[in-house]
Amino acid sequence: MIAKFFAAGGALDKAIPGFQARQPQIDMAEAVADAIQSDGQLVVEAGTGTGKTFAYLVPALVSGKKTIISTGSKNLQDQLFHRDLPLMKDALGFSGRVALLKGRSNYLCLDRMSRQITESHGVHTDPKQLGQMVQVRSWSSSTKTGDLGECADIAEDSPVIPLITSNNDNCLGRECPSYEDCFVVKARRRAMEADVVVVNHHLFLADLAIKETGFGELIPEADVFIFDEAHQLPDIASQYFGQSLSSRQLQDLAKDIEIGYRTEAKDMRQLQKTAERLHQSASDLRIVLGEPGFRGNWREVVNSPAIQREITRLKDALELTHEVLKLALGRSQLLDAAFERATLLKARLERVCDTTITGYSYWYECTPRHFSLHITPLSVADKFHEQISEQGGAWIFTSATLAVNDDFSHFSERLGLAPKRQFSLDSPFDYQQQALLCVPRFLPEPNSFGIADRLVALLAPVITANNGRCFFLCTSHQMVRELAEGFRAALALPVLAQGETTKQKLLEEYLALGDALLIATGAFWEGVDVRGQALSCVIIDKLPFTAPDDPLLKARIEDCRLRGGDPFSQVQIPDAVITLKQGVGRLIRDTQDKGALVICDNRLVTRPYGSVFLQSLPAIPRTRDVGRVGQFLSSVNGQQEPEDTEEQHTEA
CATH class of the missing domain: 3.40.50.300 (P-loop containing nucleotide triphosphate hydrolases)
Structure with missing residues (x-):
C-alpha cells in the first residue's frame, strides 16, 4: 500500500522532479x-x-x-x-490542515510591547532599543502569525526580544487586555484544529x-x-522533568515590577526599591558563582560561606518583593501576575537549596551575565x-x-x-568510493601540552592542498581558540572561528569565501548541511567524550552505578559514539560528494573500545598516512568541475 507512493510513476515521482525511490x-x-x-x-x-x-x-x-x-x-x-x-x-x-507551533517566547506579546514602548519614553531610554521596538510595532500591524522569526528588522539574538515576548512566568493569560488578539492563543487554536x-x-x-x-x-x-x-x-x-531557577527569571520579574511602578502604581515608590534590590541580589549571586561558561556541582558549593551569604540576601529580597507586591494586589494585572511569580520563585529557590533529596543531580551554570540553578532527575x-x-x-x-x-x-x-x-x-552513499578516513600516526595523547601546535603543523599542508574547504570540529572552545590562532599564523587561507559571529553568519561567510577553514565546536557537529565540494575535508580533534566533571554526566554515571552497570561502557562510550557519528555525518551529504575525514585520536586504534567507534561509523576505507589524504583530495579536486557544485544550505 505505502510502497506505491514511492514507486516509479507514483505520487512522489510525478510531483518531485528527479525523484528516485530507494x-x-x-x-x-x-x-x-x-x-x-x-x-x-x-x-x-x-x-x-x-x-x-x-x-x-x-x-x-x-x-x-x-x-x-x-x-x-x-x-x-x-x-x-x-x-x-x-x-x-x-x-x-x-x-x-497543518499548523506550526513554537514556544510562546517566539511570538510577539502585544501587551508587553505596548508597556515597553510606554516605559521606554522615560529618562533611561536606550535609543537603539526604542527604535527596534518601533520597527516591531510597525511590523505587528501586518503580520498574521506574530512569529518574530519572520520579522527581518530585528536579529534573532536581539536583546529586545525578551522584553516583547512572554513566558510561562509573566503571561497574564485571560486577564491580559490583548488576549483576543494574542498571537500565542491564535497559534494554539490553529494547532487544536489541525x-x-x-x-x-x-x-x-x-x-x-x-x-x-x-x-x-x-x-x-x-x-x-x-x-x-x-x-x-x-x-x-x-x-x-527537573526544576530550575535563573537570574534571568529574577531580573525579568524585577523589570516588570519597575514597569508596573512607572505606568500604573507611581505612588508606590517601594515597588521600585524592591525591584532594584531583587535585581542586585541576583547579580551579586552571579558574581560569587565564578567564571562564565562553567558548569559546577551545586551540592558542593551551596554550603560555602560566600554562597550562603548571597543566597540569604536573595531569599530576603524575594521575601520583601513578595510582601510589597501583596500590598499592590488589585492595582494592575501586571503586578498581580508579578505577585504570583514571586510566590513561585520563592518556593523554587527553597527547593533548589534543599540538596538532601536523593534521585537528582544538583548543578549550576554561569554565562557572562546570568546564572541558572538546576535539579535534574538521574533518569x-x-x-x-x-x-x-x-x-x-x-x-x-x-x-x-x-x-x-x-x-x-x-x-x-x-x-x-x-x-x-x-x-x-544504511545510507545509500558509496563510502568506499566517496570517502577516506585517516587516523594519523605519531599523534601525542589527547589533552597533552602543545597538542594544538602539533595539529597545526601536521594538518596545515593537507588544508592548503585542499584549498581550504574544510571543517575542523573541536571538543572544546579552548581548542577552537588555540587552533584558530595557530592556523592563522600558518595558512594563507581565510580561517573562521566559532564565537566570532553567529552560527548562521559564519556558515554564510564560509560558503561565500569558497576556500576557508572553519574551526568550530558543539553547534557545528550536527544540523549543518553543506553539499558538493564546498566541504571536502572534515577534521576532528579527538573522540568527543563529555568532560568528566560535567554534572549531568556525573548524575548519569551515578545512576548507572546504582543499577549495577558499568558507566564507561554504558554511558560515556555510547554518548561519545553518537556525537562522533554526528560529526562524521557532516562530510558526505550527497551521492556526488567526495571527501576525507581525519580523526586525530590514537585511541581509535590503541584502545579496545576504539573498535566500538569504528564499527559504528560507515564502512569508509582507512589509512594512518596523512600523505594519502592529500593524494585522495588532489584526485577528487582534479575530477571536480565547478558546475558540479551542489546547492548548500543549513538545517540547523
Whole structure:
C-alpha cells in the first residue's frame, strides 16, 4: 500500500522532479505505517541520504490520524513546515490542515510591547532599543502569525526580544487586555484544529512535563507522535522533568515590577526599591558563582560561606518583593501576575537549596551575565514511559544517529521505550568510493601540552592542498581558540572561528569565501548541511567524550552505578559514539560528494573500545598516512568541475 507512493510513476515521482525511490526509504515508510496502524513504538536509525523525512510524512498524511511531528530545532521545524510538508501535501493531494507551533517566547506579546514602548519614553531610554521596538510595532500591524522569526528588522539574538515576548512566568493569560488578539492563543487554536502539528522537542517536552495551559490540551488529542533528530530527546527530557531557577527569571520579574511602578502604581515608590534590590541580589549571586561558561556541582558549593551569604540576601529580597507586591494586589494585572511569580520563585529557590533529596543531580551554570540553578532527575525513563502509556497512540523515533555498534539499548533505555521494532537503514552513499578516513600516526595523547601546535603543523599542508574547504570540529572552545590562532599564523587561507559571529553568519561567510577553514565546536557537529565540494575535508580533534566533571554526566554515571552497570561502557562510550557519528555525518551529504575525514585520536586504534567507534561509523576505507589524504583530495579536486557544485544550505 505505502510502497506505491514511492514507486516509479507514483505520487512522489510525478510531483518531485528527479525523484528516485530507494528501498531503505520504502522499508522505513512501511515500518512507520505499521506502527501507526498498530499504535506501536518504532525506533529507526536512518543513515544520511535515506530520505527519512518523506518516509515518515507519507504514512502520517495518508493515515488520516492527528499527528504531532517534533523536530530537533526551530530551524528544522521551519524547514519541515515551509518546504517539506507543502511538497508532500501537493504530491499526495492531502487536504487536511497543518499548523506550526513554537514556544510562546517566539511570538510577539502585544501587551508587553505596548508597556515597553510606554516605559521606554522615560529618562533611561536606550535609543537603539526604542527604535527596534518601533520597527516591531510597525511590523505587528501586518503580520498574521506574530512569529518574530519572520520579522527581518530585528536579529534573532536581539536583546529586545525578551522584553516583547512572554513566558510561562509573566503571561497574564485571560486577564491580559490583548488576549483576543494574542498571537500565542491564535497559534494554539490553529494547532487544536489541525490534522498535522509541527513542534520542536523543547516545546513538546515542556508541555509533557508541566501541562502548560493551552498546549497541554493538544497532546491528548493526537494519535501519532513522530520525533525527528530523536537522539536529542533524552538530554532535553532531563531538563524538563527537573526544576530550575535563573537570574534571568529574577531580573525579568524585577523589570516588570519597575514597569508596573512607572505606568500604573507611581505612588508606590517601594515597588521600585524592591525591584532594584531583587535585581542586585541576583547579580551579586552571579558574581560569587565564578567564571562564565562553567558548569559546577551545586551540592558542593551551596554550603560555602560566600554562597550562603548571597543566597540569604536573595531569599530576603524575594521575601520583601513578595510582601510589597501583596500590598499592590488589585492595582494592575501586571503586578498581580508579578505577585504570583514571586510566590513561585520563592518556593523554587527553597527547593533548589534543599540538596538532601536523593534521585537528582544538583548543578549550576554561569554565562557572562546570568546564572541558572538546576535539579535534574538521574533518569527520565520512568517518567517518559509513564507519559507514553497515558497518551497511547503510535510513537516513532528516528535520527541518523541512534545505534551504537547496531545496538539501540543506549537510546531506548534512557527513554523507557519498549519498541515493537528497532532497526538501522544504511545510507545509500558509496563510502568506499566517496570517502577516506585517516587516523594519523605519531599523534601525542589527547589533552597533552602543545597538542594544538602539533595539529597545526601536521594538518596545515593537507588544508592548503585542499584549498581550504574544510571543517575542523573541536571538543572544546579552548581548542577552537588555540587552533584558530595557530592556523592563522600558518595558512594563507581565510580561517573562521566559532564565537566570532553567529552560527548562521559564519556558515554564510564560509560558503561565500569558497576556500576557508572553519574551526568550530558543539553547534557545528550536527544540523549543518553543506553539499558538493564546498566541504571536502572534515577534521576532528579527538573522540568527543563529555568532560568528566560535567554534572549531568556525573548524575548519569551515578545512576548507572546504582543499577549495577558499568558507566564507561554504558554511558560515556555510547554518548561519545553518537556525537562522533554526528560529526562524521557532516562530510558526505550527497551521492556526488567526495571527501576525507581525519580523526586525530590514537585511541581509535590503541584502545579496545576504539573498535566500538569504528564499527559504528560507515564502512569508509582507512589509512594512518596523512600523505594519502592529500593524494585522495588532489584526485577528487582534479575530477571536480565547478558546475558540479551542489546547492548548500543549513538545517540547523
